[in-house]
Amino acid sequence: MAKLPEFLKMDCYVGGAWVAAGSAERLDVVDPATGESLGSVPRMGASDTQAAIAAAQAAHEDWSGRTAGDRARVLNAWASAMRDHAEDLAQLMTLEQGKPLSEARVEVEYAASFFSWFAEEGRRLYGDIIPSHRQDARILVTRNSLGVVGGITPWNFPSAMVTRKAAPALAAGNCMVLKPAEATPLSALAIASLADMVGVPPGVFNVVTGGREDAPVIGKAMIDSPLVRKIGFTGSTAVGKQLMRDCAGDLTKVSLELGGNAAFIVFEDADFDAALEGVQICKFRNAGQTCIAANRILVQESIHDSFVAALTAKAEQIRVGHGLDAGVSQGPLIDTRGLEKVELLVADALEKGATIHTGGARHAAGGTYYQPTILTGVTSAMDISHQEVFGPVAAIGSFRDEAEAIAMANDTPYGLAGYFYSRDVGRIFRVADALKTGIVGVNTGLISTEVAPFGGVKESGIGREGSKYGIEDWTELKYICLAGLGAVA
Numbered sequence: 077m078a079k080l081p082e083f084l085k086m087d088c089y090v091g092g093a094w095v096a097a098g099s100a101e102r103l104d105v106v107d108p109a110t111g112e113s114l115g116s117v118p119r120m121g122a123s124d125t126q127a128a129i130a131a132a133q134a135a136h137e138d139w140s141g142r143t144a145g146d147r148a149r150v151l152n153a154w155a156s157a158m159r160d161h162a163e164d165l166a167q168l169m170t171l172e173q174g175k176p177l178s179e180a181r182v183e184v185e186y187a188a189s190f191f192s193w194f195a196e197e198g199r200r201l202y203g204d205i206i207p208s209h210r211q212d213a214r215i216l217v218t219r220n221s222l223g224v225v226g227g228i229t230p231w232n233f234p235s236a237m238v239t240r241k242a243a244p245a246l247a248a249g250n251c252m253v254l255k256p257a258e259a260t261p262l263s264a265l266a267i268a269s270l271a272d273m274v275g276v277p278p279g280v281f282n283v284v285t286g287g288r289e290d291a292p293v294i295g296k297a298m299i300d301s302p303l304v305r306k307i308g309f310t311g312s313t314a315v316g317k318q319l320m321r322d323c324a325g326d327l328t329k330v331s332l333e334l335g336g337n338a339a340f341i342v343f344e345d346a347d348f349d350a351a352l353e354g355v356q357i358c359k360f361r362n363a364g365q366t367c368i369a370a371n372r373i374l375v376q377e378s379i380h381d382s383f384v385a386a387l388t389a390k391a392e393q394i395r396v397g398h399g400l401d402a403g404v405s406q407g408p409l410i411d412t413r414g415l416e417k418v419e420l421l422v423a424d425a426l427e428k429g430a431t432i433h434t435g436g437a438r439h440a441a442g443g444t445y446y447q448p449t450i451l452t453g454v455t456s457a458m459d460i461s462h463q464e465v466f467g468p469v470a471a472i473g474s475f476r477d478e479a480e481a482i483a484m485a486n487d488t489p490y491g492l493a494g495y496f497y498s499r500d501v502g503r504i505f506r507v508a509d510a511l512k513t514g515i516v517g518v519n520t521g522l523i524s525t526e527v528a529p530f531g532g533v534k535e536s537g538i539g540r541e542g543s544k545y546g547i548e549d550w551t552e553l554k555y556i557c558l559a560g561l562g563a564v565a
């Protein structure tokens with residue numbers, strides 16, 4: 077087994093100290109590829125979470141009172157530390173999450189980029205001076221930190237989802253309590269170790285870990301605390317909705333990045349090879365475990381058969397195995413729950429008339445490995461058209477014309493990402509306008525970058541992360557009416 081980073085500590089990071097749970101209980105963290113234990117982390121409860129909130133609150137006055145330039149220096153140092161230790165962080169991520177090392181390396185750089193980007197955006201949190209409604213008054217508008225904020229993150233991007241929340245939150249002067257996913261707490265703790273190393277002040281960033289049963293307890297302790305003014309969540313739509321309902325109690329702000337059901341449309345005028353490459357990345361990256369994965373691939377009738385044949389050939393070349401092994405491009409699924417969901421969706425599709433071109437079963441490597449799979453004849457009668465697959469299964473349907481493709485793509489309560497390939501400039505504008513999603517990829521299957529706003533419409537969420545917009549969600553406006561200024565005599 078590869079070595080874990082020397083700087084990794086397997087306790088929670090609260091108020092600048094490494095602490096165990098009050099109950100002393102711990103949770104095992106395993107390599108999903110082998111089931112081997114990598115170590116254990118504390119199972120925090122309500123009072124542990126309250127202690128982390130208190131630590132964040134104690135740090136807030138100093139942190140928010142600093143200049144944005146001071147905070148930028150700290151965040152830039154944190155980004156540099158991530159880059160200096162990128163290989164350690166990437167190996168750790170592969171070990172606890174399963175993704176191929178090449179993908180983990182890309183994610184670590186993506187994660188560090190949020191600190192670099194928001195260090196600078198924090199310096200540009202401009203306010204306004206509004207033309208006044210009174211001669212003797214001036215109207216000023218400032219953007220202020222919220223105070224203590226909570227972050228709840230998923231396991232599919234164990235580092236980037238942490239920094240995509242922590243970086244804008246901290247740059248704007250907030251202090252954060254983060255609860256990483258139960259499957260991947262080590263990447264978050266490694267990021268906390270680096271915070272400690274570069275001198276992020278105690279209490280500014282706290283990490284509270286726990287198991288699946290602890291998540292609602294930790295979440296509730298955050299939401300019920302009057303000190304926590306926002307929850308930033310990435311995860312399932314069901315949990316996101318529950319958190320939003322709970323946040324109504326004392327009107328805690330929420331931003332939610334939830335499930336998707338991305339359509340990937342290939343028009344007959346597309347660059348065939350480019351579309352093939354785009355769909356392969358978009359579908360099979362991270363073994364299909366991304367909320368922006370191509371969940372429904374829609375191919376125009378005239379090119380359907382040749383496209384399926386070419387994609388099947390590509391899928392058969394995917395090397396499945398442990399993410400640390402050279403040449404592997406698909407790791408295991410995160411756990412048995414994920415594996416069984418994929419199996420159920422494939423079984424339902426087959427029962428309702430879909431055809432398998434390759435794969436369609438667990439992989440010979442055992443564990444939670446699943447074969448790269450191509451299914452055709454997928455229709456809206458099948459569950460796979462409506463639920464996130466979160467596995468390496470390309471579900472392909474066909475369409476006659478542009479209007480039908482748009483109608484099929486929008487036939488979902490979700491609206492995170494949508495993709496299409498076309499070389500017709502009129503069609504590019506028409507379809508980009510018509511897709512009811514927060515993100516549209518045209519002639520690309522890769523849209524994630526720190527400089528652009530990431531987020532969904534409809535049941536895919538509320539708010540945006542990344543870009544100049546992503547920091548606004550971590551602030552609130554204050555209007556100052558400066559009156560009694562008199563008039564020039």
Ligand code: ADP
Pocket residue numbers: 228229230231255256257258287288291292293294295296310311312313315316318319
């Ligand atoms: P997934 O099914 O992909 O694991 P979840 O929405 O269940 O997605 O999990 C995303 C994150 O939300 C994880 O950190 C998980 O621990 C946390 N979580 C799950 N349920 C709750 C809850 N009721 N309250 C707060 N956090 C939760």
